[in-house]
Amino acid sequence: MGNRLSKIYTRTGDAGTTGLGDGKRVSKNSLRIHALGEVDETNAIVGLLLCEEMPDDVRSLLTNVQHDLFDLGGEVCIPGMSMITDKQVTHLENELDRFNEPLEPLKDFILPGGTRAAAYAHHARTVCRRAERALVALALEEAVNDSPRQYLNRLSDLLFVLGRVLNRAGGRDDVLWQKNKNA
Structure with missing residues (x-):
């Protein structure tokens, strides 16, 4: 392992800048730091999802996603x-196909929810x-590789499918959206 964090606070960010992995300092409100924070939040919510009961293959997949x-x-x-x-993008596509194949095709939009695990997946x-949107915004200003954006795009699709899978595993059906239900 490279650098170890022996001291958590450094005070180097007190002036509103933060260090990138290459040592360059940038504003904490830069598009790059914004995108980094959104990726970090995605990882954190996947971690929260992993606190729930779920099939072992879903748990293993989501743990690998965190890495x-x-x-x-x-x-x-x-x-x-x-x-x-x-x-890695192709791996997500293969997993998406594998988990989606046994599900009934959707004829309407579904409401996010059902079991708590499915709600967290949504x-x-x-x-x-x-x-993904933050990474797209960054790519309009700076050079960004395509694969990370594609990975996030596939991951969001996979999380949708996993929401449906987790509902099934929890004995719940998807709740279909009803247009103008309360009109």
């Missing part, structure tokens, strides 16, 4: 670094989409 999200954050933190690859999906 990938740390790598993705590292890539965002170090301009020019490449840590997320097409292989919450994680929305946070992941926000991280």
Whole structure:
């Protein structure tokens, strides 16, 4: 392991800047730091989801996703670094297909919720989409590799499907949206 955090506070950020992985200091409100924070929040909400009961294969997948999200954050933190690859994006696509295949095709939108685990999966999906948007905004201003954005896009789709899977595992059906239900 590289650097160890022996002291948590450094006071180096007190003036509103923070250090990137390459040593450069940037404003804490920079697009890069914003994107990094959104990726970090995605990882944290996946961690919260992992506190719930779920099938072992879903748990294993989400734990691996957390490792990938740390790598993705590292890539965002170090301009020019490449840590997320097409292989990781393809892996998410394969898992998405595997978990989606046994589910009934959707004919309407579903309401996010059901079991608590499914609700957390849907919450994680929305946070992941926000991280993706932050990365897109960063890419409009600075060079960003395509794979991290693609990874977040597939991950949000996977989290949607896992919400449905977790509802099934918890004995719940998806609740379908009803247009103008309360009109």
